Amino acid sequence: MTTPNSRSIAIAAKGLRKAYGDKTVLDGIDLAVPAGTVFSLLGPNGSGKTTAVKILSTLVTADAGHLRVGGHDLAAGPQAVRATIGVTGQFSAVDGLITGEENMRLMADLHHLSRREGRRTAAELLERFDLIEAAKKPAATYSGGMKRRLDIAMTLVGNPRIIFLDEPTTGLDPRSRHTMWGIIRELISGGVTVFLTTQYLAEADELADRIAVLSDGKIAAEGSADELKRLVPGRHVRLRFADPVAYRTAAVALRETPRDDASLVLQISCDGSQRELRALLDRLDSAGLEADELTVHTPDLDDVFFALTGGTRVPNETEEAVR
Numbered sequence: 001m002t003t004p005n006s007r008s009i010a011i012a013a014k015g016l017r018k019a020y021g022d023k024t025v026l027d028g029i030d031l032a033v034p035a036g037t038v039f040s041l042l043g044p045n046g047s048g049k050t051t052a053v054k055i056l057s058t059l060v061t062a063d064a065g066h067l068r069v070g071g072h073d074l075a076a077g078p079q080a081v082r083a084t085i086g087v088t089g090q091f092s093a094v095d096g097l098i099t100g101e102e103n104m105r106l107m108a109d110l111h112h113l114s115r116r117e118g119r120r121t122a123a124e125l126l127e128r129f130d131l132i133e134a135a136k137k138p139a140a141t142y143s144g145g146m147k148r149r150l151d152i153a154m155t156l157v158g159n160p161r162i163i164f165l166d167e168p169t170t171g172l173d174p175r176s177r178h179t180m181w182g183i184i185r186e187l188i189s190g191g192v193t194v195f196l197t198t199q200y201l202a203e204a205d206e207l208a209d210r211i212a213v214l215s216d217g218k219i220a221a222e223g224s225a226d227e228l229k230r231l232v233p234g235r236h237v238r239l240r241f242a243d244p245v246a247y248r249t250a251a252v253a254l255r256e257t258p259r260d261d262a263s264l265v266l267q268i269s270c271d272g273s274q275r276e277l278r279a280l281l282d283r284l285d286s287a288g289l290e291a292d293e294l295t296v297h298t299p300d301l302d303d304v305f306f307a308l309t310g311g312t313r314v315p316n317e318t319e320e321a322v323r
């Protein structure tokens with residue numbers, strides 16, 4: 001497995017600070033995104049995700065911090081950074097008055113591609129993003145998902161190796177969101193580094209190699225989705241019985257267990273490891289009991305998010321049916 005240390009770092013921030021007036025938005029954060037990986041920045045509304053993207057993509061200046069993107073120092077070589085990156089913001093760069101194809105050509109001109117190369121690149125990307133049929137229609141007539149696809153296609157005209165996606169699926173329906181996830185996965189398999197902000201924790205869970213949670217201007221936690229989920233207690237096993245007698249016997253055998261008499265369900269604290277599951281099954285076996293259903297419950301990223309950003313939530317654990 002590739003570890004962060006064994007790859008070059010595409011995006012690095014040390015002591016990144018930014019305040020607007022007396023409001024400190026980023027209070028000295030450190031980030032390191034290995035090349036070819038997806039890094040997701042999560043955080044509540046107004047926590048500074050877009051500010052971080054704007055700073056790292058040279059649109060806004062940091063107050064302090066040592067920042068390197070694509071091997072270039074951000075303060076010394078912002079032009080070199082701009083030549084390496086692509087940015088798709090919350091607010092689309094698509095011009096609705098002209099066609100999808102014209103938007104692409106405009107982008108090709110901005111990248112100083114020759115006329116021939118511009119046409120070729122535009123056609124290739126429109127095809128890749130399933131926009132050929134709509135290419136000659138004004139972009140204002142496109143659906144939200146199509147506009148977002150055109151936006152990303154435009155970002156790719158310069159063949160950037162590092163892409164910032166600021167909430168790329170906000171407002172998209174589930175189908176368009178899944179299409180976008182497929183597009184992002186395709187970018188990743190092409191070796192592009194992706195810096196993704198999102199409000200959808202499932203999206204970070206689905207796509208990101210590493211996730212950082214921003215809260216009160218600091219990184220409250222960072223790790224893989226699994227590492228973050230392990231930070232939150234609450235893993236347990238649920239046993240459901242069809243037979244009330246078996247249920248009551250199990251409740252006595254597994255004392256101290258929260259129970260739900262109405263649905264004949266017992267809840268046992270368990271980390272879900274093979275060792276603990278075996279011990280639990282041994283206890284049931286020695287009492288001569290067999291549950292009708294056994295499910296392992298793990299906290300999801302929503303639980304992590306609420307735990308780290310100081311909110312509360314109604315539990316909604318992901319379940320893995322064991323049998």
Ligand SMILES: Nc1ncnc2c1ncn2[C@@H]1O[C@H](COP(=O)(O)OP(=O)(O)OP(=O)(O)O)[C@@H](O)[C@H]1O
Pocket residue numbers: 020025043044045046047048049050051052199
């Ligand atoms: N140009 C600006 N001038 C003053 N305050 C700003 C400016 N840009 C952002 N802010 C403030 O900085 C804070 C962080 O904003 P930012 O947009 O980075 O958050 P965010 O995490 O991306 O939020 P959201 O999830 O709602 O997009 C907010 O309180 C916002 O009001």
